[in-house]
Amino acid sequence: MSTKTTTTAQKLQMTAEDYENMIFGSYARWCESVTINAREFQKVIANSAVNKWYLMEYAKCEEKFATMTQRYDENIPVKDYQTFYNDCTYGMFNIRPTALLQEIKKTRAVSYLKVHGVKIPSLTFNQN
Template sequence: MKTTTEKLAITEHEYEMMVFGFYSRWCESVITNMRDFQAILSNAAVNAWFLMELTKCESEFHLSTDRYIDLPTITKIDMQNCYNESTFRLFNLRPMPLLEKAKTKIPKGTQVFNSILQN
């Protein structure tokens, strides 16, 4: 059985960058401001939850593609589209207790990264 990186025809580094980009876009989708974004992006429990859910999505991706992997008509783009379809449902999931806990860990008045750059 081929791995996700083999099916998508990408390197391990490209895969890690893809997952980080996906995670940061997901974090953006569940927040309302930059302070909360940074709190959620850096929270280990939220990240562990996200990676667990991503693993479930990738299992679905493998179930969908394993029988077609050796067909000559299946392209890298087909695999990427299937991966995107399999993982897109993550944007509808929100672990509200984890998110609320992550937001409250940063004390009020803490300067966020964006405002540091502006000074």
């Protein structure tokens, strides 16, 4: 057993850039899974509170991966590490910060919208 601590990126044989891209890709897919249209997606993916929540929860998944693989640092093929990492992080798609998401996705109804001085009545517009 190795005496040095092996990082997740090392276990998965990824560069730091590839690792960061993987995390961002996972976040983007998660955001897609909790939204119903492009406008909501943009609002959720850009929200710093949601991003902070996601990264904290994702870190818990990675901690589980690290804990369960720490004694196998030199004995497991990278493909097996990748499969187990995916298993550990897939749980993110089963959780969501409901209160944060509801606040972000709120839409307000307005009685009219003024476009170039012309009132357009009785439409619902997203005012967030």
